[in-house]
Amino acid sequence: MNDDDIIQRLRSALDEVADAPASGEAIVDTPHVRESFGAARWIAVAAAVLLIGTASVVLVQRRGSDDPSSSATTSAATNPTTTSGTSPTSTPRTTVLSDPGFSTPSWYTFDLPWLTAGTPEFDHCCKPWPAPGPDLAMAWGELLGIDHGVMVLRAHRILTGGPATLTYSTFGMTKAQAVALEKQVTEGSGLPYVLADPSMQLIGNGMYGDGSLVSQAWTNGSNTVALSVGDYRGQLELFTTNAGNVTTTTVAGHPALRFDDDMGSSFVWQNPPGTWSTLHIDIGLSKRIDEILGAVQPAHLPDEQAQPTTTTVDAATSTPGVAGELSLARTGLDVRVSTEQTTGSGWFLATKSVDPASATSSAPAALTWSQQSAPTGEAVPSFRVGDHLRWTARDGSVTAFTVTGVVHLPANGGDAVGGPTTALQLRVQEIDANPTLVFARLG
Amino acid sequence: MQASTLGLPGSLMTTTDFDLFYRTHRADAVRWASALVGSRAVGEELAQDALIAVGRKWKGLDNPGGYLRRTVVNRAASWHRSHQRELRRSARSVAGTPASYTQPTNEMLDALGGLPYQQRAAVTLRYWADWPDEQIAEALDCAPATVRTLLHRGIAALRKDMAE
Numbered sequence: 001m002n003d004d005d006i007i008q009r010l011r012s013a014l015d016e017v018a019d020a021p022a023s024g025e026a027i028v029d030t031p032h033v034r035e036s037f038g039a040a041r042w043i044a045v046a047a048a049v050l051l052i053g054t055a056s057v058v059l060v061q062r063r064g065s066d067d068p069s070s071s072a073t074t075s076a077a078t079n080p081t082t083t084s085g086t087s088p089t090s091t092p093r094t095t096v097l098s099d100p101g102f103s104t105p106s107w108y109t110f111d112l113p114w115l116t117a118g119t120p121e122f123d124h125c126c127k128p129w130p131a132p133g134p135d136l137a138m139a140w141g142e143l144l145g146i147d148h149g150v151m152v153l154r155a156h157r158i159l160t161g162g163p164a165t166l167t168y169s170t171f172g173m174t175k176a177q178a179v180a181l182e183k184q185v186t187e188g189s190g191l192p193y194v195l196a197d198p199s200m201q202l203i204g205n206g207m208y209g210d211g212s213l214v215s216q217a218w219t220n221g222s223n224t225v226a227l228s229v230g231d232y233r234g235q236l237e238l239f240t241t242n243a244g245n246v247t248t249t250t251v252a253g254h255p256a257l258r259f260d261d262d263m264g265s266s267f268v269w270q271n272p273p274g275t276w277s278t279l280h281i282d283i284g285l286s287k288r289i290d291e292i293l294g295a296v297q298p299a300h301l302p303d304e305q306a307q308p309t310t311t312t313v314d315a316a317t318s319t320p321g322v323a324g325e326l327s328l329a330r331t332g333l334d335v336r337v338s339t340e341q342t343t344g345s346g347w348f349l350a351t352k353s354v355d356p357a358s359a360t361s362s363a364p365a366a367l368t369w370s371q372q373s374a375p376t377g378e379a380v381p382s383f384r385v386g387d388h389l390r391w392t393a394r395d396g397s398v399t400a401f402t403v404t405g406v407v408h409l410p411a412n413g414g415d416a417v418g419g420p421t422t423a424l425q426l427r428v429q430e431i432d433a434n435p436t437l438v439f440a441r442l443g
Numbered sequence: 444m445q446a447s448t449l450g451l452p453g454s455l456m457t458t459t460d461f462d463l464f465y466r467t468h469r470a471d472a473v474r475w476a477s478a479l480v481g482s483r484a485v486g487e488e489l490a491q492d493a494l495i496a497v498g499r500k501w502k503g504l505d506n507p508g509g510y511l512r513r514t515v516v517n518r519a520a521s522w523h524r525s526h527q528r529e530l531r532r533s534a535r536s537v538a539g540t541p542a543s544y545t546q547p548t549n550e551m552l553d554a555l556g557g558l559p560y561q562q563r564a565a566v567t568l569r570y571w572a573d574w575p576d577e578q579i580a581e582a583l584d585c586a587p588a589t590v591r592t593l594l595h596r597g598i599a600a601l602r603k604d605m606a607e
Contacts, residue, residue, distance in 0.1 A: 006601050007570045013551035014571045017481055018474040262525070 106229050106271035107214065108252060109299040110292065115218040115225060120302040123213040125231065136164075137234035139204035140181075140195045142172070146203065146270060147248035147255040149173045151181050152240045153193060154208070166193075169240035171257065203270060204232030214301065223284035225292055229277045235268045251279065252296045265289055461501045465494055468508070472515055478567050479519035480526075481552055489518045509581055512574075516564055516582040523560045554604040562597035565590050570598075 109117070136155035142148040149172035156165040166185075170178040181197055188194035191205060211231030218225040239246045239257040249258045249267065254277075256269035264283040271277055279296070281289055472493055477486025493514040497507050504510050555563055561583060568574040568582070569590070576594075580587045 001602060001605055003598055003602065006598055006605065009551045009605070010555065010566065010601070011571050013549050013555070014478040014567060016549065017483060017552065018477045018486070019483075 106275050106277065107299050107301040108227060108229070108277065108296050110218055110225065110295045111297060112218075112292065112295045114220050115292075116220070118217040118219065120214060120216040123215065123230070125210060125212045134210055135208045135234075136192055137204065137206050137208050137232060137237070138191075138193055138202070139232065139236045140197075140200040141203040141270075143199055143201055145255040146236070146257060147172070149177075149200075150203075150236055150240060150257075151178060151195070151200065152234075152236050153185065154234070154237065155192065169237065171236075171240045171246060204236060204276065206232040206234070208234040216302070220285070223282035224280075225282070225285065226280045227277065229271065229275050232276050235276045235278050238266060239268065249293075251277075251293055252298065267293075461498055464497070464501075464507055468511055469494060472511060475512070475568070475572055476515050476519055478571055479516065479564055480522050481556055485522060489522060490515060493518055509578075512578065513582045513584075516568070519564065520560050550605065551601075554601050557604065558597055558600055561585075562593050562600065565593035566597040566601070569594055 136153075138153040138155075140151050140153075142150070149170070151168060151170045151173070154167050154169075156167065168178065168182050168185075170181075173181075181195065181200065184197050185193050185195050191202070195202070211233045213228050213230030213233065215226065215228040217227075236257070238259050245260050247258045247260075249256050251267050251269050254269035254271070256267045259266045262283060265281045265286065267277075267279040267281075269277050281292055285292065469490065472490035473483075473487050475486075476489040476493070477483045480486055480489065493511055496514050497504065497511050500510065501507065555566070558566070564583060565579055568579045569576065574582075576587045576590045579590045583590065583593075585593075
C-alpha cells in the first residue's frame with residue numbers, strides 16, 4: 001500500500017467520522033424498526049403503559065432482601081463490586097408503585113455538615129402528553145444484577161403515526177450477546193415488549209421524562225449533589241450509551257452503575273420497591289465522592305409542603321422568547337437564556353450538540369448546554385434538577401427538556417477583554433421532540 | 444441582529460461580525476474536531492467550546508480564523524489526554540464494557556488513533572482537511588519543518604500499521 005492509498009483511506013475514514021450524525025443520533029444510527037406498531041395501537045398502548053408505567057408500575061424485583069441501611073461504598077476501579085454474596089431470587093416479586101402522595105418508602109439523605117439541603121421537589125405523574133406521547137422506556141437486567149448487564153429499549157414515537165423505531169443499547173455485554181437478546185424481544189399483550197430470555201428480567205418500564213419523581217439538591221455553596229428517586233423514566237440510558245466511562249459500584253447497599261464525565265459523576269441504582277435512584281455529584285466535588293457516597297442514608301420521604309406548582313403551558317400561546325431562544329419558564333426569574341447572542345440580559349447559552357439554526361425534531365436525546373454570564377455581577381440563576389426548559393427553534397418547533405444535572409463551574413478571572421465570568425453547565429434530557437405542549441415549573 | 448454578550452459587554456463586541464463568523468465557521472470547526480478525536484459527538488462539543496472561546500476574545504483577535512483553528516486543535520489534544528485516562532480506568536473495570544451498536548470498527552481509524560496526537564493532528568489536518576503546513580504549524584505551535592517531519596512519520600506509521 002503506497003502513500004496515496006493510505007491518504008485515500010484516511011480521507012474516506014475521516015469523512016465517515018466528520019459526516020456522522022450528530023451526537024445522540026448515534027444510538028439510532030442503526031435503528032431496528034418494527035413495522036407492526038401502528039398509530040392507533042400506539043395510542044392504546046400508550047394509555048396502557050401510562051397506567052402501567054406510572055400509576056402501577058409493575059416491576060420484577062430481584063433484590064427484595066437487600067438491606068438499604070448498609071452504608072455506601074464505592075468499589076475501587078481494580079476491585080469493583082460483585083454480587084456474589086447476594087443470591088438472586090428465582091421468584092419475582094411484583095411491586096405496585098402508587099403515585100398519589102409519593103408513598104414510595106425509598107428516599108435518602110446525607111449526614112454531611114458541609115452540605116446544605118435544598119427543598120425537595122415532587123414531580124407527579126402523569127403529564128397530559130399530546131399524541132403520540134413520549135418515548136417508551138424499557139430495561140432488562142441480568143438476573144445477577146444491573147452491574148452484570150443491562151439492555152435498554154427506547155421506542156421512539158412517531159408523530160405521523162408510523163411504526164415506532166426501536167433502539168437498543170447495552171451495558172456489560174458483547175455486541176453479539178446484545179444482538180441475540182434483541183432478537184428475542186417481541187411485542188407483548190400486557191407490556192409493550194417482552195424479552196423472553198431466562199437470564200434477563202424486566203427491571204424498568206415507563207416513559208422518558210414522565211412518571212413520579214422526587215428530587216432534592218444539596219450544595220456546599222458552589223457545587224451540588226442532586227438526588228432523585230422515582231419511576232423508571234429512562235435513567236439507565238446514560239449508562240448504556242456512553243461507552244468507556246461506566247463502572248460499577250455500590251450505593252447504600254445497592255449495586256449501582258457509575259458514569260463519569262467532565263460534569264461530574266452520576267450513579268443509578270434500583271430501590272427495593274421498584275423505584276430508581278439517580279445521584280449526581282458535581283465535578284467540583286470529585287475528591288469527596290467516597291465521603292458523599294458513604295454518607296448516603298435511607299430516610300423517610302420528606303413532606304410535600306414545598307411542592308412547586310407544575311403547570312402546562314401551551315407553546316402556541318405562551319411567549320416568552322423569540323424564535324431561536326431557549327426560555328426558562330419560571331415566574332419571578334428574569335432570565336432569558338439564548339442560543340444566539342442576546343442583548344442586555346447577560347446570558348449566553350450555547351448548544352453543544354445541536355446546530356441552533358437547524359435544531360428541530362432531530363434533537364439528540366441528551367444534550368449538554370453550557371451557559372455563561374456577563375461580567376456584570378449577575379447571579380447565576382438557580383437551575384435545579386427537574387426544571388423544565390424548552391427550546392424554540394427558528395422554525396417555531398418546540399422541544400422540551402428536563403434538567404438532569406447542574407454543575408456550577410468555578411469563576412475565572414476573566415481575560416484580556418472580558419471581566420470575571422461565572423458559568424454553569426446544564427445537562428438536559430429531551431422530553432419529547434416537537435411537543436405541542438410543554439411543561440413549565442413555576443416557582 | 445442582536446448584540447452579543449458571550450461573557451462580554453455588548454459595547455465591546457461587534458456581534459454581527461461574530462454571528463457571521465459563528466455561522467460560517469461552525470461546520471468546519473465541527474468537522475475538524477470530529478476528525479481529530481474520531482467522534483462526531485465529541486467533535487461538536489469541542490467545536491462549540493472553541494467557538495465560545497473565540498467569542499469571548501472576539502474584539503481582541505486579529506485573526507479569529509487562526510485562533511479558532513488553534514483552539515480546536517488544542518482542545519482536541521486536551522480531550523485525548525483525558526480520554527486516555529478514561530480508557531485506562533475503563534480497562535480496569537471487570538464489569539464489562541458498555542456496548543452500543545455504533546462503536547467504530549474502522550481499521551484506518553484504529554491505526555490513526557494509535558498515533559501520537561501531534562502526528563495524528565498533522566496527518567489529519569494536512570491530508571484530510573487540506574491545511575497548508577504553515578497553518579498546521581501555527582495550530583500545533585511548532586515550525587513548518589516539524590510539521591513535515593510529523594507528516595512523514597505519521598504516514599509511515601499508518602502504512603506499517605495497515606500492512607500488518
